[in-house]
Amino acid sequence: MKAIEKQRIQQQFQEKMDYDELLNCMRCGFCLPSCPTYIESVQDERHSPRGRIALMKAVVDGEIEPDEEVKRSLDMCLGCRACEPVCPSGVQYGHLLEQARDIIYQNKTSSPSAKLMKHFFFHQLFPHQNRMINFTSLLGLYQRSGMQKVARKIGVMNLLPDSVRTMEKVLPNVPTKHEMKYRERHFQPKDAKKKRVAFFSGCLMDTMFLETNKSSIKLLQYAGCEIVIPDQQACCGALHGHGGEKEKAKEMAKRNIQAFEEENIDYIITNAGGCGAFLVDYDQLLKDDKEWAERAKMFASKIKDITSVLVELEFHRQPLSLDDEVITYQDSCHLRNGQKTFMEPRTLLSSIYGATYVEMKDASRCCGSAGIYNILESEMSMQILDYKMKQTVATKAKTVVTANPGCLLQMKSGIEKEGLSDQVRAVHIVDLLLEAYENIRY
Amino acid sequence: MLPDEFKTKLVHIVGAENVADSNASKLVYSFDATPQFQSTPDGVVSPRNTEEVASIVKLCNEYRIPIVPRGSGSNLSAGTTPTEGGIVLLFKHMNNILEVDQENLTVTTQPGVITQQLMEAVEEKGLFYPPDPSSMKISQIGGNINENSGGLRGLKYGVTRDYVMGLEVVLPNGDIIRTGGKLAKDVAGYDLTRLFVGSEGTLGIVTEATLKLLPMPEEKQTILALYEDLEAAARTVSQIISNRIIPATLEFLDQSTLQVVEDFSKIGLPTHVKAVLLIEQDGNKETVENDMKKIMDICRENDAVEVNSAKSVAEAEALRTARRAALSALARLKPTTILEDATVPRSNIAKMVAAINTIANKYELDICTFGHAGDGNLHPTCLTDVRNKEEIARVEHAFEEIFAVAVELGGTITGEHGVGAMKAPYLHWKLGEEGVSAMLNVKKAFDPNNIMNPGKVFAKSERKRVVVTR
Ligand SMILES: Cc1cc2nc3c(=O)[nH]c(=O)nc-3n(C[C@H](O)[C@H](O)[C@H](O)COP(=O)(O)OP(=O)(O)OC[C@H]3O[C@@H](n4cnc5c(N)ncnc54)[C@H](O)[C@@H]3O)c2cc1C
Ligand code: SF4
Ligand code: SF4
Numbered sequence: 001m002k003a004i005e006k007q008r009i010q011q012q013f014q015e016k017m018d019y020d021e022l023l024n025c026m027r028c029g030f031c032l033p034s035c036p037t038y039i040e041s042v043q044d045e046r047h048s049p050r051g052r053i054a055l056m057k058a059v060v061d062g063e064i065e066p067d068e069e070v071k072r073s074l075d076m077c078l079g080c081r082a083c084e085p086v087c088p089s090g091v092q093y094g095h096l097l098e099q100a101r102d103i104i105y106q107n108k109t110s111s112p113s114a115k116l117m118k119h120f121f122f123h124q125l126f127p128h129q130n131r132m133i134n135f136t137s138l139l140g141l142y143q144r145s146g147m148q149k150v151a152r153k154i155g156v157m158n159l160l161p162d163s164v165r166t167m168e169k170v171l172p173n174v175p176t177k178h179e180m181k182y183r184e185r186h187f188q189p190k191d192a193k194k195k196r197v198a199f200f201s202g203c204l205m206d207t208m209f210l211e212t213n214k215s216s217i218k219l220l221q222y223a224g225c226e227i228v229i230p231d232q233q234a235c236c237g238a239l240h241g242h243g244g245e246k247e248k249a250k251e252m253a254k255r256n257i258q259a260f261e262e263e264n265i266d267y268i269i270t271n272a273g274g275c276g277a278f279l280v281d282y283d284q285l286l287k288d289d290k291e292w293a294e295r296a297k298m299f300a301s302k303i304k305d306i307t308s309v310l311v312e313l314e315f316h317r318q319p320l321s322l323d324d325e326v327i328t329y330q331d332s333c334h335l336r337n338g339q340k341t342f343m344e345p346r347t348l349l350s351s352i353y354g355a356t357y358v359e360m361k362d363a364s365r366c367c368g369s370a371g372i373y374n375i376l377e378s379e380m381s382m383q384i385l386d387y388k389m390k391q392t393v394a395t396k397a398k399t400v401v402t403a404n405p406g407c408l409l410q411m412k413s414g415i416e417k418e419g420l421s422d423q424v425r426a427v428h429i430v431d432l433l434l435e436a437y438e439n440i441r442y
Numbered sequence: 443m444l445p446d447e448f449k450t451k452l453v454h455i456v457g458a459e460n461v462a463d464s465n466a467s468k469l470v471y472s473f474d475a476t477p478q479f480q481s482t483p484d485g486v487v488s489p490r491n492t493e494e495v496a497s498i499v500k501l502c503n504e505y506r507i508p509i510v511p512r513g514s515g516s517n518l519s520a521g522t523t524p525t526e527g528g529i530v531l532l533f534k535h536m537n538n539i540l541e542v543d544q545e546n547l548t549v550t551t552q553p554g555v556i557t558q559q560l561m562e563a564v565e566e567k568g569l570f571y572p573p574d575p576s577s578m579k580i581s582q583i584g585g586n587i588n589e590n591s592g593g594l595r596g597l598k599y600g601v602t603r604d605y606v607m608g609l610e611v612v613l614p615n616g617d618i619i620r621t622g623g624k625l626a627k628d629v630a631g632y633d634l635t636r637l638f639v640g641s642e643g644t645l646g647i648v649t650e651a652t653l654k655l656l657p658m659p660e661e662k663q664t665i666l667a668l669y670e671d672l673e674a675a676a677r678t679v680s681q682i683i684s685n686r687i688i689p690a691t692l693e694f695l696d697q698s699t700l701q702v703v704e705d706f707s708k709i710g711l712p713t714h715v716k717a718v719l720l721i722e723q724d725g726n727k728e729t730v731e732n733d734m735k736k737i738m739d740i741c742r743e744n745d746a747v748e749v750n751s752a753k754s755v756a757e758a759e760a761l762r763t764a765r766r767a768a769l770s771a772l773a774r775l776k777p778t779t780i781l782e783d784a785t786v787p788r789s790n791i792a793k794m795v796a797a798i799n800t801i802a803n804k805y806e807l808d809i810c811t812f813g814h815a816g817d818g819n820l821h822p823t824c825l826t827d828v829r830n831k832e833e834i835a836r837v838e839h840a841f842e843e844i845f846a847v848a849v850e851l852g853g854t855i856t857g858e859h860g861v862g863a864m865k866a867p868y869l870h871w872k873l874g875e876e877g878v879s880a881m882l883n884v885k886k887a888f889d890p891n892n893i894m895n896p897g898k899v900f901a902k903s904e905r906k907r908v909v910v911t912r
Contacts, residue, residue, distance in 0.1 A: 023777035023828070028475045028770045029516045029580045033556070043534040045470035045515075058469050069466035088706050088770030 001068055005108050009066040012103045013059045018096065022057040025050065025091045031083035036366045037076050040383045046073045049083035049093055056100050071104055076380060078373055079242050080333035080366035085340075094338070095284060098241055105244030121372065122245050126203050126235045127252060136207035137177040167374075170412035175210045187217055187227040194224035194313055198265045200256075200303075202275050203235035204405050212405075215434040216271045216306055222437060223313040227269075232259035238278035238334075239371050241285065253282045254292060257299045267304040271430055273404035274371070277338025279303045305335055306430060307344040307403065316351035320436035327355045327432070328397035330388070330411055331364045332404035345403055345429055352436045358395040362387075367402075369410035381410075382417075389414045392424070400426045444485045444529070448505045452487060452529075455497045460488040460535075471512065471530045472523065476864055477780050478828060479520035481527075483510065488532040492610065492618060492649040495531070499647065499893075500616035502529065508896050511643040513553070513585025516577045518781060519862025521589065521642050525897035533584055536649065539563050546624045547655045548607060553584025553648050560653075569655040572599035575858070576766035584648050590640030592858040594691045594722075594762060597816035599656075601858065603639045610650035611638055614889040624652060637884070642860050643895040645888045659724035662690070663734050664758035667741040668715040668748040672696060672799070675717040676792035678744040679815045682721075683788055685740060687733050691722035691762075692816030694791075698775075699768050699812040699823075706771040707764040709757075715747060719815065720765055722758070768812045769823065776808070776825035782841055784848035785857030788818040797847045798822045805840040807833070819857035845871065866901040 031049040032038055038048035045051035052073055058064045074097065081094045125131055183206075197220065205213050220227050237252035256279070260268055270276035280303045286296040310316070329345055336342045342364070350357045368374060368384030392400055392414070400415075402408045411426035444452070444463055453461050462468075463485040472482045484507070489495045502509050508528025515522050524530060533554030540550040542564055549564055549571065557578040561571050574593035575581055581591065587609070592601035608622035611634075622628060622635040638645060669675040679692060695703070696717050704711040712718060719741070723733045734751070741749045752758035773779040786794045795811060798820070802809035813820035822844055824837050845855050845868055855861075855868045870878050882900055885892075 020777060024773065026475065026477065026770060026773040026779050027473055027515075028577070028773075029514055030577075030767075030770055032514065032580050043532070044467075046466055048470075051470035054470055054473065055466060064465045064469050067465060069464050073466060088767040089773035090706065 001066070001071070001108065006065045006067065008107045009103055010059055010062065012107065013056070013066065013100070016103060017056060017060050017099055019060060021092055021096055022053060022060065024089050025053045025057075026089050027054070028088070031087050031093075034082040034086045034365075036078060036080065036082065036368070036384050037380065040380060040387070041076075047076050049087075052077060053091065053093070053096065056096060066104065071108070074100055074104065076377060078333070078366050078368070078370040078384075080370060081337035082333060082364065082366065084337050094281075098246065101242070101244035102246040117372075117375075118243060118245075122240050122243060122248060126239060127248070129203055129206070129234070132203045132207045133177060133180045136174050136180065139171065139208075140174040140176060143171075143173055166413040166416050167409060170409060170416050172208060172211070174208050180207055180210060183229065185229045185231055187221055189224045189226055190221045192224055193226050195266045195309070196226045196228075196264070197267045197269050197309065198260055198263050199227050199229045200233065200236070200268055200270045200275065200279065201229055202270070202272050205272050205275075209405050209408075209428070212271065212428045212431055215428075215430045216269070219306070219310065219315070219430055219434055219437070220269065222318070223310055223315045225309070225313070228263055228265065230259040230263055234259070236275040236278045238274050241278055242371055246285075249278075250285060250289070253285055253296065257282065257292065257295050260299060260302075261295065265302070267309055268299070268302045269304055269306050269309055271306045271403070271428070273305070273332025273335030273339070274406055276303060276305050277334030280339055303339075305339055305341045305344070305403070307348055308341050310433070311344045311347050315433075316348050318437065319353065319440045320351060320433065321353040321439050322355040322432075322436050324354050325356070325398040326358050326396050327352070327399045327401055328358050328360045328392065328395040329363060329401045329429075330360070330367055330392075330407055332402060332407050333364075333366050333370075335403050336364055345401070348429070348433060349401060355399075355436075358397060360391045360395045360397075362391055367407050367410045367414070369406040371406065374410060385410060385414045385417070389418050393418070393420075398424060399432065400424060401429050401432055402426060403429050444507075445505065448501065448507065449485070451501055452485070452498065455501070456487060456489050456494055460490070462486045471515070474512075474515040474517050474520065474522040476518050476520040476523065476862070477778055479523045479863060481523045481525045483524035483530045484527050485529045486532065487529050488534055490535040492612065495612045495647055495649055496616045496618055498529075498531070499612050499614060502893050503614060503616065503891055506891055506893060508893050509647070510895050511584070511588070511647050513582035513588075514556075514577075514580045516581050517585065517589055517860060517862065518783070519589075519642075519856065519860040519864045521860055521862035521895070521898055523863060525863050528893070528896075531647065533582060540650070542567055542569070542655075543624065544569070547657075548624050548652050549655055550650065550652045551583055552650060553582060553587070555583050557581050557583060557586055564655055565658065568658050570658045571605065571653060571655055573602045573605055576769070578766075583651060583653075587639055587648055587651060588641060588643050589858070589860045592814065592817065592819070594693060594765065594814065596814055596819075596858075597692050598688045598690045603636065605654045606635055606639050606651060607654050608652035609635055609638055609648055611646040611648055613646045614891070614894050618649075622652070640860070642862060642898050644885060644899055645894060647894075659726075661727045661730045662722060662724040662758070663730050664720070664722045664752040664761060665734065665738060665741075666712070666750050666752070666761065667719045667721065667738075667746040668712050668750075669717045669719070669745065670715055670747050671745060672717050672795050673792050674745040675719055676795045676815070678719060678741055678746065679791050680789050681740050681744060682737055683816070685736065687736060689721050689733070689737065689816060690724045691720065693720040693765050693813070694718075694815035694820070695720070695765065695768060695812040696810055698808070698810040699772060702771045702774055702810075703764050703768050705774065706767055707760065709760045709764055711764060712748070720761055765812075769821065772810055772823050772825060777827045777829070779823060779825055780837060780841070781821050781823040782844060783819070783821060783856045783859040784844050784853060785817070785819040786848055786851045786853035788816065790851040790853070791815055791818055791820070793851060794818075794820060794848065794853070798844060801840050801843050801847070805836040807836060807840055809840070814857070817857065818853065861899045863898055866897075866899055869899065869901065
């Protein structure tokens, strides 16, 4: 890192980092056993929450320079926030990480390839739903035209890194462009109306995982919700926020707040843990913005994960059934640690007649997906995934349920990697619930 | 910085991947859980076995490079801050349980095993390892042995010392020795095992330990007694003991501690009362029931406003877990949390609690108190802010007075956290000059070049506690 960069970063650490929060860490180490990168790095404090907080503080205090290694330590963090609920001092680690990453990325010229990738994803693709649709339909074209088969056959895929290669194999069959573009935006409940909700459709969820979004709407209808999908909404900004692009994230937040304000609704429903946790945090993101702080608070207070509204509307008491099989659940870190939603998915899954719910060991430990972490930090990501697969296999489950698109793809990759595709499947919880619900009715 | 030649030799012993000396890796091992102490090492080394430890020690002895053995760095006496530089020695590769011997009721383990993992491993076989420091989820057995850690079960079952039967130790000259063993009786020579327990890494490096196990108690019950008056709670403690009942656990928490712990754990702790006692008894069913009945009576006789028993195993566990989180939860209230470890004979608990409150008022400080009341081991904990120099000065005075009162009441300056760098200036209060000098002679005999964790236990000169201003 160049001296001038280091200097700038250091100065901004002093100006922008929340020093009270840094001091709040009393270095007790209670967070160590929960941190996947600490565990997988064989207890290296550089890759522990306590260590990372100490590094951030040391940069503010001027004890060390924000050199490549400090950056490395922060890059290696999954941002899974497993360190937060176990911290008795209540350190808001996620916020510290966001602040630090934001400063580093705004001031550092990162490697050209990483920079290009980031720019492409963060500025060119995710913020523009139309481009997402086009991008995804390219993928559809690739899948449907037979090109995929050819590409796999002649081995061009071998040019890509391992994690991307496996990922390519497990991507869902994407919907057509027409389907993605022309959506209904208003739905009535099947029976009596209990709530009026708005659906946060997400960028990835509404393209690549459109099927899952459709299932979500159906479930909400069955549970008694009238649903609107405001069409001015944007990507939640989580990838930007976690990737050190805070300003861009704020921009997306404002667009969303505005889009949802216009509707008279009880809740804003999300079905992607990663998005939900970021949306819930909009009040933090915009707390210093006079014009937006109150509006952000209002918005954040309405966010609810689909599983939690389903439980509230007693959907688990509806008849649900599957074949006799074992199912297990992989927590989405952000759903669990950010939105504190972990009982609800279990309640729903345990109520499915026929299926046996088995909790996997360390279900709450990150699967290693973490946004685009699995591409940027492929090696660590795969190591974490290997552990996860070991625990999955131990449950003897036929179905692994997840609640976030990133985790879903990651678990699918894991299954592919272990050569288990014909024995185990990974599904999003709403797809499984719909299957179980409709199983009874048809 | 490590001398080049030294570093090359070090790499030769443990491999390059096990020697780190970048700025970041040194910084993250510059502190432990002790507030206000920090000091950077010159390098961090992770040996893979006893032979490597011995080679490292020989090398360090030759070059006069200090060695700071480090478990999980959870100690509260600045025992692992590299105050004189040198290398930090990690045991992350030495983390295997070697044997659970069901015939002799022992477990043999490497030092890097996490306390709770050891406990769980023996419990799987129906056996019981009692020492349970609140930090057991993170602390290592090697750290426990070197701090002689105690826990919630200390009152009835004693502390780590009472379970260490034998050790393998690398001495500062590189010799590997074995002390004690699986024998229940052994009086051959000095009891070196006991000498190493609690030696805070100043006499040698523990590379293996044989620990005593007990059969798992048949039954366990938990109650919570609530008080409107601190001293009534303290009185209850002395009364239970003088009635010749030794509960497995007898913990004290005052109101401010209760409030923060509840805020973290959300298990429905009573936050409206001034103090609670968490009391447990284990053993065979009949004794447990008898004891618990008597204990509940004593609580009521001593003005407990309510006495409740835990309704389920889960509830009891939640209570214990909440108690274990007390210290870190207190850290929520103010930027800096300074915890002390004053211990008195249990008959003087009430006096000590009263004195702490008077001292806190006198110096206008927020001091919360909780601790292992049954052992007379209290943790007055001051909530402050290092940036407020004036207040920190008052904190130092207050704690000095608290130690003084503790010693006056027949107590000591630390019941379980060790002396480290933090309490070193006060060691003579407890031992007298002659006592310190006797201990120093032991240290010199083992470690003439003072390479093992220098600057700990013995103060360089008699001085007040150093306040590091950062
Ligand atoms: C929230 C909290 C609660 C706590 N509760 C308790 C409690 O209830 N009871 C209690 O007694 N303590 C308690 N402690 C203090 C601390 O956790 C214990 O002292 C623990 O035993 C330290 O273990 P460690 O592995 O972290 O060792 P470290 O802190 O890393 O080291 C402790 C000492 O042991 C030495 N050492 C470590 N390993 C070796 C080895 N293999 N050979 C030679 N020397 C070695 C070190 O040099 C140092 O002097 C608590 C701490 C915290 C933060
Ligand atoms: S648990 Fe919280 S206070 Fe303790 S070291 Fe981790 S972040 Fe710091
Ligand atoms: S966010 Fe996850 S990976 Fe990062 S420090 Fe916390 S527990 Fe570790």
